[in-house]
Amino acid sequence: MTDIENSDSDRHARPLRHARYWTDTSELLLESGARIPEITVCYETYGKLNDARDNAVLICHAISGDSHVARHDDDDDPGWWDLLVGPNRPIDTERYFVVCSNVLGGCRGTTGPNFDDPATGRPYGADFPVITVADMVEVQRRLVAHLEIETLRAVVGGSLGGLQAIEWAVRAPTSLWGCVPVAAAPRLSSQGIAFDVVGRNAIRHDTNFRGGQYYDADGPEAGLALARMLAHITYLSDESMRKKFDPTRLSPRAVDSAFESMFSVGSYLAYQGDKFVERFDANSYVTLSTAMDLFDLGDGAQQLRRALAPSLCRWLLLSFTTDWLYPPQASRHIVDALVAQTKPVSYCNIDSSAGHDSFLLPDSMALGGPMIGAFLAHVGRDPSPKRAPAPRRSEATNIFDSMRVDQEMVVDLIPPRASVVDLGCGHGELLSLLRSRGRGPLLGIERDQEAIAECVGRGLEAIHADLEHGLEAIADQSYDVAVLSQTLQSIVDVAGVLDELLRVAKQVVVSFPNFAHKPMREMLLKEGRVPKAQGFYSYEWYNTPNRRFPSILDFLELCEARGISVARAIYIDSQTGETIDHEPNLNADVAIVALTR
């Protein structure tokens, strides 16, 4: 028997007991040029707006969501993001004033196709104008103004909600301090659009669609259910479907449905499809999915940079490894376009098997929820808060963390007030040190997701990326200094990464272990063993994560061959902490060099 959950996003239609309705009688001019004479907005709020009116967080819902983001009290129906929103939750309603409204074009209280068109006196139906995400945001801006909030602490949303958050940042840059798009992208892929097209065709070709005027009769239930089934597949992942349905492939749950239920996955889809038509309007589905498909910040890095140029806020983007509707690499395009303009942005690609729906699931958001919470705590009127909360303790992600004798020396090599990018920043120790010593702006790049979460927890900007390609998005000479601290040994393309560091920064500081240190020479000469140093190098030749073994001489020769100048060099004995001036290639085990082109 297949387990069919009643997931948060699939509640049956029910009254929204805490919803408020506000009607704005001024005409809404849509992006298309069409007009809607008046707009009713259904919204819910949580917590209290403080006296400074600077603790408001707007949450935007996904295609099938509504204003009921969380339960208001124990007796209330579940909300679609109870996981994140509530007292002492990451989006803490005891700290923030949370607002969530049903989108324009929706069917849960805000003006949409199921509203009467004042011009005709009958429902808009399929005549409801084509709307865009920008139009949705315009309505939200009116609501926020109505609530007398000048600047939002942050706009947060997943999927279609994430698109709205992005739109807020570029359309109303002075109206928010923080932007948190989750599982979102600059545009849907052609594959994603294709699935939506098939879904809309299924709705419109249902004979009950009647050109969209079905409100007095049976609606296009089969078509809407087909569209939902199809979309539902794209919200899951190959992996999650395998886990869910493979053990019971041909043992479907008996569902009372007119749809095929030969396979367990079929009975699940039948159930999801049937349930959706009870609570959703087909015209709304067509309207909202079209808006998703039309959202487009442009193709290519240049267009995307231009689109994001107006943004003034800090960003936190989250994606999920198995999301194939808004895949991680698409979220990365936004990150890259922001990084290219040195706008403050953090990004984490969260490891999850659950696909696009991950943003609604506890396991997947165990890392993401606290990151959003930390981000909200660090954004506000003051863009770079001094207060750094105690970091979470986590496993060191760099084998050298425990012995970073060189960190203070690296800081000494960096000019006051210099901007710094740290490639392989780990959990942000060096960056925190740099911040406390007045350097900034700062950006970390790190491949470990827990370390990224820790950086965000410290209020640092950090990008989750492969170190070999982590700098590509950064514009030439964007930073005063780039740091590569005890990371050189794990780099495959050493020369390429050095070139990249020198491209993005005026000066590069590299620290690395010296494999021509005297004990190592002796080990090879006298013992015939390939060197493994003490302390730093507790691994054996057959299991070390290092893959490069430079001596100081080797490194300096590489620099010379590539036209890289050594502005300063410090050589140390990490056992004693002493600086070595005499024959460093023999006597030092760590080198710290400042390079320029």
Place this chain on the structure above:
Amino acid sequence: MTDIENSDSDRHARPLRHARYWTDTSELLLESGARIPEITVCYETYGKLNDARDNAVLICHAISGDSHVARHDDDDDPGWWDLLVGPNRPIDTERYFVVCSNVLGGCRGTTGPNFDDPATGRPYGADFPVITVADMVEVQRRLVAHLEIETLRAVVGGSLGGLQAIEWAVRAPTSLWGCVPVAAAPRLSSQGIAFDVVGRNAIRHDTNFRGGQYYDADGPEAGLALARMLAHITYLSDESMRKKFDPTRLSPRAVDSAFESMFSVGSYLAYQGDKFVERFDANSYVTLSTAMDLFDLGDGAQQLRRALAPSLCRWLLLSFTTDWLYPPQASRHIVDALVAQTKPVSYCNIDSSAGHDSFLLPDSMALGGPMIGAFLAHVGRDPSPKRAPAPRRSEATNIFDSMRVDQEMVVDLIPPRASVVDLGCGHGELLSLLRSRGRGPLLGIERDQEAIAECVGRGLEAIHADLEHGLEAIADQSYDVAVLSQTLQSIVDVAGVLDELLRVAKQVVVSFPNFAHKPMREMLLKEGRVPKAQGFYSYEWYNTPNRRFPSILDFLELCEARGISVARAIYIDSQTGETIDHEPNLNADVAIVALTR
């Protein structure tokens, strides 16, 4: 404007001028227990059956294909696999007698839902029994018997055709020498089934479906078109759709269709959907897609091994990197189950951006076509042909290829008639040498696809796999000898791979470079440079593909620590070719050791 090609698989309905029809009046007992009183088979043949009757190749078509696999002459309509089938093509019709028949349940001449049910005198329609791939193969077996062919040279097919090829191998093991499933898997994923379920629901919920009895009226054209649109998305890849539609996203080609054409990908799908309904029967689509979904060799390695146990033929499996309908890892499950039983199998995962449809496309089959051709040339009555055709020259895939002084010595360490698995076999030089010296059976494992193609070209069995995990499928002690020749340095998990080698073989022969060779010691001691050896090691410290740098002593210590015995060891100076007996860790630059547990 979006380019809409008239692809081979999407020809408009047309008469099959060269088709023959054979009616078998004996009852067909289906796997389900249902019966079909008589069967008509539509088939085409190419080339001539030789006197030995051992040159017949059966080709099986995919869901929307038919018997017309290739054009018969210049005036003929294009076939769906002209790419591979014809004079001097990989499946050379001047050399082989090629047979292709429309499948049972199809709608292009073979008995299917559009045939009259003798019991009622009206078309079977939706009452056509549920059939399986096994039933399709049973009908093909009758046809092959009718053609008086005892044993097929090979059965070749892609997608649903690949499933039929697999079924042949397990159902009629003595009836074929070779099996070539392309873009196929032991079972469809739950995600894949889900798409099919939505497609079938779209057909059955079309009001024109009329319970499947629509032959006298308008058929469920919208439903069938929707199913086709959806399936079409799964045949492409995210990447190929991006290339095809992103540049013209909102500039659709003007198609005369009732389906949405707001987006270019939408107009393309509308066109594909409309075109498909002109040539395909909805009941057939339901029948064949259900058969695909029901095909299931079992879940898990054990079930799969049991399912494939009857097979007696040689195998060549091809998958495509971007195929997400029958993804590479699923094809690999078949390969692994065969390897686990030391059945002769080659496998290549071809790099292609075109998704599942790659098997129909020239670019993707540029490597695969010749591999199929070479495979056909090497299978037949004699399962291990002596004649090795001149291999294609390709780039050496191993940096040591040019200097494999140790190859003869490796051969000397391998007992006569020993079976051998070669991890990192490159383009098969050592394996060819071993074959010419009477060793066998032989299996190569290699990560480079061109090298795999070359191995298959030499008539060797070779598996395209990551070296770190390439041995996992092999059963304990399946081979007399496992070889790791000049590959140790690129292995991450050295100890794990050594354990694996000793698990799968009684003896392991490893050759590796000695980084404690005298010149290297001197380089580090005197020059303070991390060693780079001459000849073998033309790379620098910062760009070498090596990541392990063992000395002979280091290696022997590792063996001792892990309870591995050194049965024999040969140390050489590769510059002179001499064997080194005195202080090999100082004087030899290459070691060849035979290990046992």
